[in-house]
Amino acid sequence: MREDTRRWIEADKKHCWHPFTPQGIWEQGDPLVLTRGEGAWLWDSEGRKYLDGNSSIWTNIHGHHQPALDAAITRQLAAVAHTSYLGFANPLASELAERLCGLFPGGTLERVFFSDDGSTAIECAMKMAIQYRQQTGEPERIGFIAFEQAYHGDTMGAASLGGVARFHERFRKHGTPVTFVTGIEALRHLPSEAIRQSCAVVIEPLIQGVNEMRPWPKGMLCELRAWCDAHEVHLILDEVMTGFGRTGKMFACHHEEVIPDFLCVAKGLTGGYMPMAATLTTGEVYDAFLGPAENAFYYGHSYTANPLGCAVALASLEVFETERTLEKLEPKISLLAELLGDLKHPAVKAVRQCGFVAGIELAEGLGTKACLAMREHGLLTRPIRDTVVLMLPLCTTEEEIRMAVSAIGEALARVTA
Structure with missing residues (x-):
């Protein structure tokens, strides 16, 4: 781990208080330190790249660093x-x-x-x-x-x-x-x-x-x-x-x-x-x-x-x-529905979608584990209880949508192996 990453994490654990976060659990591990973004992607302080799977808590629309x-x-x-x-x-x-x-x-x-x-x-x-x-x-x-x-x-x-x-x-x-x-x-x-x-x-x-x-x-x-x-x-x-x-x-x-x-x-x-x-x-x-x-x-x-x-x-x-954002979004919504419909896994209890917003409900106890595993496959998001939220920036390409759903499937295979 880089020296500056370690310094930021230590300062965080010593002084910061995070929203919707059990701080006792937070202090047990090392968090990602996010440092920059481009389009639908984010990078951490160690240089690792992630697709922003929940639009930075449902906020980002057109991507990061949009000109x-x-x-x-x-x-x-x-x-x-x-x-x-x-x-x-x-x-x-x-x-x-x-x-x-x-x-x-x-x-x-x-x-x-x-x-x-x-x-x-x-x-x-x-x-x-x-x-x-x-x-x-x-x-x-x-x-x-x-x-x-x-x-x-x-x-x-x-x-x-x-x-x-x-x-x-x-x-x-x-x-x-x-x-x-x-x-x-x-x-x-x-x-x-x-x-x-x-x-x-x-x-x-x-x-x-x-x-x-x-x-x-x-x-x-x-x-x-x-x-x-x-x-x-x-x-x-x-x-x-x-x-x-x-x-x-x-x-x-x-x-x-x-x-x-x-x-x-x-x-x-x-x-x-x-x-x-x-x-x-x-x-x-x-x-x-x-x-x-x-x-x-x-x-x-x-x-x-x-x-x-x-x-x-x-x-x-x-x-x-x-950029005709809403017009271009229509085929992406259809593709997302198709890919989520093909997400067949015993751990998937339900898939709920409304437009470009989706929730993948998993078996009890798998939400957090699956989201942590998704990081290894380049997808960054977090669950609500055991429902994985997939809410990508509207600028996300069809290739990136495929990558996101694939990361979910790969993570599920890993945590249920």
Whole structure:
């Protein structure tokens, strides 16, 4: 092991605290130290090369070191890295808000509130939904409806919506009141009192990510929109994972032509380059915050609408158009489905796919072992429980897709030998 690698690992174990990581287990081995990337590939400090099998935790869209995105940040850095958005504007935030709203029909999602990550995008939507009710004569509607096994982030409000006990149960009593349902039928059978006290329903459209990549039934989102309209409950869509092409369209809700009252995006917003998020909402919601000062939405972040983030987000949207990303993605999604369908192994319990997102559920106890073995075959990813996540950057070639699925098969053969 190189001297600098050893030094970085020792400093990490002495001082760092990693997310979603049992630190006692972490300290027992030597982690990979990732140092650079190019396209769909990453390199560690020892010079080993890996295909980025989960898009660096579901963020990277067009690949690492993408020329257009690199250039956008460099241009903006030559002007200014950051300016306050509290009482000021900046050109790229104005342009980005306009572009994001333009991805939906006119007169629908018309306003954009920028924040830092997926949790804060959800937090904004929750606070907006509650304050909207307070300012439109329904202050009693402070609860939310969410789905079991959902994950919507880790700030206290967003964590309240989480249906995964391992992550959220210890904090549940400290958060917002939430009614959990299993699906659309359970929603239809909720007591009327629970509905009257709820201001919004929150869902990851088309597929639940942290719930081991489980797709919703086709048409469910349309039914949910109709239910919300019938009961005058707002619909919040968490497209933090599914947004920006992951499901084959720009947003998952486009598959069923559903327009939410709040749309939350992050991760892929900047192509995986910068921490940035946005909460889109309607003109009707926005108008309820006009008037006297006490009606204002008193919420924000120091780095709201950061110019570097806005610059690279605009560049990412431009790449979608110039490189016809979504058009080129269609055959890749078909190839992925074909290859996963041929992944025959006794350890594979189920394969779930939604667009370019896939989860390969393995026999109990094999998830982590298989992912560690995949490294030896050039694939880097991590499991959710025993489900291996395969969420490649959209720029991944067909040859690289074949290599990724082959690495999974080879790793399974090794760990079950």
